[in-house]
Amino acid sequence: MALSMARPWQHPETGTFYLRQRVPQDVLTRAKGQRLTLAIGEQAAAITIGKIVQASLRTKDRAVAKIRHAEADAALKRFWSAVRNGPVSLTQKEIVMLAGLAYRATVRALEDDRSRFILQVVETADDAGLQLNGGVTFESARAEFVSLLEAQGTPAAWAHYEDPREAPLPLLEAGFGLQADALLQQQGLRVDDASRALLLREIYRAMREAAGHLERNARGDFRPDPAADRYPAFEAPKPAANGPKAPLSVEALFALWHEKRKGAATGTKKRYASSFRSLAAFVGERDVSTLTGDDIYAWAEHRLDADRVSARSINRCDIANVKAVFAWGTTRPAGSVIAHNPATNIRLEETRHPKVRERTFRHGEVVAILHLASNHELKPAYPKLSAARRWCPWLAAYSGARISELTALRRGDVRCEAGVWVMTLNATKTNEIRTVPLHAHLVELGFLDFVERSARGALFFDEGRKRKGSGTSEAEVVSKDIARWIRQETRLDPNVDPNHGWRHTWKTRASGCRIPEREMDAIVGHGPGSVARKYIAPPLEDLTKAIRAFPRYTIDHTSSAEN
Secondary structure (H helix, E strand, O other), X not given: XXXXXXXXXXXXXXXXXXXXXXXXXXXXXXXXXXXXXXXXXXXXXXXXXXXXXXXXXXXOOHHHHHHHHHHHHHHHHHHHHHHHHOOEOOOHHHHHHXXXXXXXXXXXXXXXXXXXXXXXXXXXXXXXXXXXXXXXXXXXXXXXXXXXXXXXXXXXXHHHOOOHHHXXXXXXXXXXXXXXXXXXXXXXXXXXXXXXXHHHHHHHHHHHHXXXXXHHHHXXXXXXXXXXXXXXXXXXXXXXXXXXXXXXXXXXXXXXXXXXXXXXXXXXXXXXHHHHHHHHHHHOOOOHHHOOHHHHHHHHHHHHHOOOOOHHHHHHHHHHHHHHHHHHHOOOOOOOOOOOOOOOOOOOOOOOOOOOOXXXXXXXXXXXXXXXXXXXXXXXXXXXXXXXXXXXXXXXXXXXXXXXXXXXXXXXXXEEXXXXXXXXXXXXXXXXXXXXXXXXXXXXXXXXXXXHHOOOOEOOOOOOOOOOOOOOOHHHHHHHXXXXXXXXXXXXXXXXXXXXXXXXXXXXXXXXXXXXXXXXXXXXXXXXXXXXXXXXXXXHHHHHHHHHHOOOEOOOOOOOOEO
16 A cells, blocks of 8 residues: 555545645644745745645646645745744845845846836836837836736835835835745745844845846846846855754664663563654655654554554554654753654544453453463473463462563572562563562462472573564563463453453452552552652562462362452
């Protein structure tokens, strides 16, 4: 499927094509209400920015509409970038260079049709009763030039001021404001009020000089234009030392984040990598500073339509991952490599499905899973995988740990501390190590005997096996195998997760036997509910008391799930 790209919108009734775009969320507050001038073909369209930017492309021809839309879209992107960067102060030379662009454009537009210009001057002079005697007067040429400007919406009153410094600023704004906007937007500039005032006066001066040049042409004087040399060739203003950085691709931004975020969990980096591979493929080598909310939203829609990812997953994973890395890119530790976060406030609309059931395991499901694990036959050909199927469901049932945290256990992670047998989980989602006491029932079932018989190293996966080209760890591979095995063998309800369901089940049962919330969160690895609680780490004694209070499971089909 083709990538979602901005394209002209055709009015269903008139057939006229339009440019229609949402204003990026990150610039909406600053840009809303501003006046924007867009070049549409050979004409200018003045629009006021709201939540949506819309302008007629003034054509019903699709090919012409595509060209005009591309030009207007590029101008819009330059404008959004200028808004993000904030207003700049121009030097006198930069202001004169911009006015030179206006001068050359005006002369070029009018001198190519001198015969018509002279004829109109003559007709104007005849109407005024002037005696030309076959010649053209300075006054009539100036009058005709002024009339041409008036036809373009420029009032003639400016011509009465010989000195640009004497012309009132409101008059210059009315006469040349649109022209100044167009010049600035063509160059992707947004200037402060002082620079704009100086630019308007320089445009005024340029128009007077253009009138003088065209007047000399009308009188038959076609010598090289002396005023043209006054205007240097335009050069874009050089960025300040702390201005825009060198171009940075999406892939390069993620690599920078990956390199500098030493404390980020390995699992987090792998999850983020998948989202960024997709985004990089969608936007290519574009500089991240040019990306807008529309770009991120278009990518999200592409994930939904082309990759068949659910809106819920895109919102909670892809967009959340991208938003986190872009937010980091705006911070000082990242070197402020980008100025804004284009993923802010971007979210796909999710179809709300009615809740079918609770996310905890039911009594029959608990019995079926633990009975399956207890009766699993160890296979000599796959000793590690067999051990994982035998013990990880039971470990999860008594700890609420993620299966992937358990499959990563090593022999040295199970030890006796202060007379209490514990397991230390190192491969956690948040990269924060936690220690959980072992339930007495696990000891009775023979888990410690299994650990004692095991060789040093990983308990549940083969460390010598490496999958080339895969970003998935062996512990995660085993975790996924357990989930498939349980679902297949027990015919588990598809609306409950065969692995994650233990976290919900453990917390539900722990709450039922009144284990304090602080200890529950510490055991399963949930963050504290308040800043104050972050300062309190439950001691091992309290965690042990909580585990002892947790009711044991029985797998006799005729008995209750609890004693």
